[in-house]
Amino acid sequence: MSDGPVVLLGCGRLGSAILEGWLLTNAVAPTDIVVLTPSEKPAAEVARDGGATINPPLETLREARCVVIAVKPAMWREALAPLLPHLGEQAVILSVMAGVTAPTLAEGVGPWPIVRVMPTTGVARGRGVATVYAADAEARALGRALFAPMAVTVDLPDEAAMDAATAVAGSGAAYFYAMTEALARGGEAAGLDADTARTLARATFVAAAESAGDEPLTELIGRIASPGGSTRAGLNVMAEGGRIEALMTEVVAAAVRRNREMGQN
Numbered sequence: 001m002s003d004g005p006v007v008l009l010g011c012g013r014l015g016s017a018i019l020e021g022w023l024l025t026n027a028v029a030p031t032d033i034v035v036l037t038p039s040e041k042p043a044a045e046v047a048r049d050g051g052a053t054i055n056p057p058l059e060t061l062r063e064a065r066c067v068v069i070a071v072k073p074a075m076w077r078e079a080l081a082p083l084l085p086h087l088g089e090q091a092v093i094l095s096v097m098a099g100v101t102a103p104t105l106a107e108g109v110g111p112w113p114i115v116r117v118m119p120t121t122g123v124a125r126g127r128g129v130a131t132v133y134a135a136d137a138e139a140r141a142l143g144r145a146l147f148a149p150m151a152v153t154v155d156l157p158d159e160a161a162m163d164a165a166t167a168v169a170g171s172g173a174a175y176f177y178a179m180t181e182a183l184a185r186g187g188e189a190a191g192l193d194a195d196t197a198r199t200l201a202r203a204t205f206v207a208a209a210e211s212a213g214d215e216p217l218t219e220l221i222g223r224i225a226s227p228g229g230s231t232r233a234g235l236n237v238m239a240e241g242g243r244i245e246a247l248m249t250e251v252v253a254a255a256v257r258r259n260r261e262m263g264q265n
């Protein structure tokens with residue numbers, strides 16, 4: 001694997017999180033980082049202070065080992081096109097875009113190997129989740145090397161699983177937050193004032209996440225929900241007619257559909 005610069009194309013919400021994660025974990029040495037961004041970004045300025053290069057002439061990208069595409073799916077062709085004539089044959093194209101498939105990327109990119117990575121913004125704190133798919137073994141290894149220091153990283157054997165993985169890992173935090181809001185509203189309906197309900201629900205959500213560890217979730221549930229107890233009574237309502245599974249199946253399916261639609265550009 002070559003040791004050349006890693007080019008980050010796009011420094012928005014996810015691009016900035018990736019940059020912060022690299023700086024935090026040294027997954028990429030700061031002096032190996034090149035950021036291409038149309039506007040100034042705080043994360044890019046911090047990276048510059050650490051030795052990264054921001055918006056150099058494109059002719060300097062010949063030695064790049066990787067280009068990480070972190071622009072919106074509708075923008076990638078236009079954003080990537082000016083770089084392509086300047087890349088050497090060792091380069092790997094890494095996309096973190098939702099929905100844009102490897103064959104679609106290959107069509108617009110040309111001969112370079114492609115790896116798709118779907119990270120969460122938790123990479124900024126070194127605590128993300130990332131799924132990796134590449135047909136090419138070296139490209140997959142590079143994807144892992146760039147993300148494993150800052151994310152629980154899972155290889156997907158099949159690209160078709162990427163949209164589902166994105167819906168679970170990429171969107172999942174928002175679903176847990178929405179569930180926490182709903183729990184608070186449930187508390188309000190049962191007589192708590194809104195602030196108290198929100199404080200309790202949120203603190204419980206954080207504590208539950210912190211204590212999740214590696215144990216099977218059914219065991220964790222069993223420790224709280226004794227047979228015939230009040231937690232079990234609530235869980236029974238969630239399980240009635242399979243409604244919690246049915247709800248989350250629909251939620252994930254909707255996110256998968258939307259990922260596919262967005263990738264059609």
Ligand SMILES: NC(=O)c1ccc[n+]([C@@H]2O[C@H](COP(=O)([O-])OP(=O)(O)OC[C@H]3O[C@@H](n4cnc5c(N)ncnc54)[C@H](OP(=O)(O)O)[C@@H]3O)[C@@H](O)[C@H]2O)c1
Nearest residue numbers: 010011012013014015036038039070071072073079097098
């Ligand atoms: N946000 C997430 O949690 C998340 C998670 C998984 C995957 N993704 C994927 O990550 C990608 C970016 O999402 P995002 O949420 O970070 O969007 P975003 O905040 O809108 O960031 C996109 C960035 O692309 C930059 N950009 C536009 N044209 C460019 C060009 N020609 N060259 C270089 N940069 C250019 C924009 O710069 P300006 O700000 O200067 O306009 C913007 O900062 C998307 O494809 C999305 O599917 C995001």
